[in-house]
Amino acid sequence: MPEKPAITSSELGILWLTYQEKTMILRMLEYFIEKADDDKAKKIMDDLYSELDNYVDKITDIFKSEGAAIPIGYTSKDVNKDVPKLYDNGFDIMFVRLLKEISMGLHTLNINMAYREDIVLILKDLTSITQATYNSCTQYLIEKGLIARSPYVSMPDSVEFVKDKSYLGGLNPLTKLGKKRTLNTIEVAYVYHGIEANVTGLQMITGFAQCANNSEVQNFFSKGAELSKSVIKEMSETFLEDGIQIPVTSGGHATRSTVAPFSDKVMMYCTSLFCSFSMGGNAVGSAFSLRNDLAAKMSIFTKDIFEYAHEGAKIMIRNEWMEEPPQMEERKDIIKK
Template sequence: MPEKPAITSSELGVLWLTYQEKTMILRMLEYFIEKADDEKAKKIMTDVYHEITPYVEKIKGIFQNEGAVIPVGFTSKDVNKDVPKLYDNGFDIMFVRLLKEISMGLHTLNINMVYREDIVLLFKDLTAITQAFYNSCTQYLIEKGMLARSPYVSMPDSVEFVKETNYLAGLNPFTKIGSKRTLNTIEVAYIFHGIESNVTGLQMITGFAQCANKSEVKNFFTKGAELSKSIIKELSETFLEDGIQIPSPSGGNATRSTVPPFSDKLMMYCTSMFCSFSMGGNAVGTAFSLRNDLAAKNAVFTKDIFEYAHEGAKIMIENGWMEEPPQMVERKAIIKK
């Protein structure tokens, strides 16, 4: 028996995807570290960089040992540290925090699709690292007054059970027909999360739109900014209908710079990853929201985001920026041959 079994298709797939994500993050961290004004923020990002780098090398080693080609991912060609700051006022840590949130979700999914012990431990370690730095970023932003908390609520003093099916329809049985019941705290949590992540995404993509090289890419990012605005507006109005305050983060704005620190390829991939994260978040929000009108809104958001992501994929393919994941053997082609 070999000491280690060969890796499976799912293990190859998630390692390949992780390599793409981590090399992108490393390139972006190189720029943000170079431009950091705040020493504490710089240390957080430097520590993240040093913690992630060995795992990129471990993935390379697994590919080499299995006889698999090492993916291109993102290299020094995709970042230019010697350009003006594209973002200001703490955006770097806001962005890293959102990246860590995405990574936590990916690592949790990935660890459920691998079997070999060394790969399981790799994702286990990455999960622990990601959780630790997500907390570091959160505490930093709270300390600096840059992170809005979700709305506070009066604590419940009794246990209640749903008595009317109108609860699912989003109707209030104690008021006039058509009046919506108030949001529950689970629904508030997912709506607030949607606002928060879209605000950071809007700031990011606004900077991308300012500095993209190709006009089609610039237009794509501009369209994405409008999509984020529309989602933020819809979700905020849902809060306002119940008289719930809309917390908003301070800082994190794009500067006036139009000089790109990242390649169009990297910025397109980053936006694609954010779209996937957003669609996943909408799916979870739909599953745990008991008001039908919220589910309907999330379905529309998901459709719009999917169509936007599909448009981005076409741009990446046309420009030769979409690296193809490892494919299964083309059995039909072999048989015909």
Template sequence: MPEKPGITSSELGTLWLTYQQKTMVLRMLEYFIEKADDEKAKNIMVNMYDEVDPYVEEISVIFQNEGVAIPVGFTSEDVNKGVPKLYDNGFDIMFFRLIKEISMAMHTLNITMASREDIILLYKDLTSITQKYYNACTQYLIEKGMHARPPYVSMPKKVEFITDTSYLRGGLNPLSKKRTINTVEVANMFHAIETNITGFQMITGFAQCANTQEVKKYFTKGAEISKSIIKELNEVFLEDGIQTPVVSGGNTTRSTVPPFSDKLMMYCTSLFSSFAMGGNSIGTAFSLRNDLTTKTSLFMKDIFEYAHEGAKIMIRNGWMEEQPPMEDREKLI
């Protein structure tokens, strides 16, 4: 049998990112498992932990075999399981459902950048695990009445074609009439509202318990951005008489004791910000009403600037682990 080829720069980069994300997820699972009062939710999280943990070790072995320094990622120093609950029941599964959405996107992209078979299979396995627990979290939330379903619509009885460019008009001209949003636009906006509600709950808790004023202020700003996005998209729905999503449960408690390090909370917020930019890009690409594309473009601008500000805070505090660099040929020469 021929020897395995060495990993490529792309494979190194995606494995490195996966290691960071998975070690963060494991630390957060450790806390939420400790605080779980609902047995079914606890079982979902325990099983998730048991299935994800071996892949962190598998990535470590690949790095060792390739002579790669094992990243620090997130360790027991980044979690404190002995503190009071920061969130009410239900938030844990809401949070991990969103984490599984992010993971599905990451693994699908990563598999397209891998060529070595063992790495392709690793991402294939992780994708399968992610889909399994995304479904488990979704069904749990439905069962508990904590999942807001998108609105129903009358089914189309015939095929129609767009015959007038007025279909593209939005509210940029106050004298022009806007058409009702279509189901594709509803899907993207509903998803954006839903994810921002979970993100708002998460970051509000982070703001309550962050150790430094700089980080508290940053999280508070993030909560305001999420509120603004939810408000603007809800207004679009209400204009067309469409039901807006309402999520019950999962609220932040009164605790101000941090269960996670500022480093971990900042990384988690950065991950959510990256996911939000990707989601808004898709929303922009598939919306045909020009006022909606303008809104989502402005959301992306705000989120990008927010993420950039967060990166600066992480660098100043020594929390941002450097991604594996390419050789600086000019410096070597």
């Protein structure tokens, strides 16, 4: 028996996806580290860079040992550190925090599709690194007063059970079923999370729109900024209807710079990754929201984001920026030959 079994198609796919994501993050970290003006923020990003770079090498070694082509991913050609700051006021750590939130979700899914011990250990280690970095970013932002917390609530003094199906209502205000009850704390959590993620995403994509070199890409980013604004507005109104305060962060914003630190290719991929994360978040939020109007809103957001992401994919294909994942064998073609 061989010392290690050959990697499966699932393992090849998740390693390929991880390579793409990590090489993108490394390029972005290179720029943010260069422009960091806070020693603590720089250390968080330096430490993350060193650890991720090591695991990109490990994944590369697996590709080599298996005789698989090494993906291109994102290289030094995709970053220019010698340009003015595109973001300021703690955006770098806000951005890294959101990236790590995405990574946590990806690693959790991927580890369930891996079988070989060395690959499972890589994903386990990356999960640990991601969780530690996410916490460091969160505590940094709280310490600097750059992030708001979700709304507070009075603690429950008794346990209640749902007694009427009107608990699920909210779509039709003219009927009993349509009468909206106050949001429960689970729903508040998902609505607030959507606002928080879209605020950071809005700042990111606004900066991308300012500096994109391709006019079609620039228009695409501007459209994305408007989509983020609409999501923030709709979710904020849901809070206001119940008299819930909307915490507002004072951190992170795009500067006036119009010089691109990143290639259009890497900015498009980053936006695609954020869209996938947003669709997943809305799907989970919809599943755990018991008020019908919330589930409906999140479903509409998911549809709009999917259509936007699909438009982005077509732009990437036209410009030959979309690297193709490893494909299964075309059995019909092999048989014909």
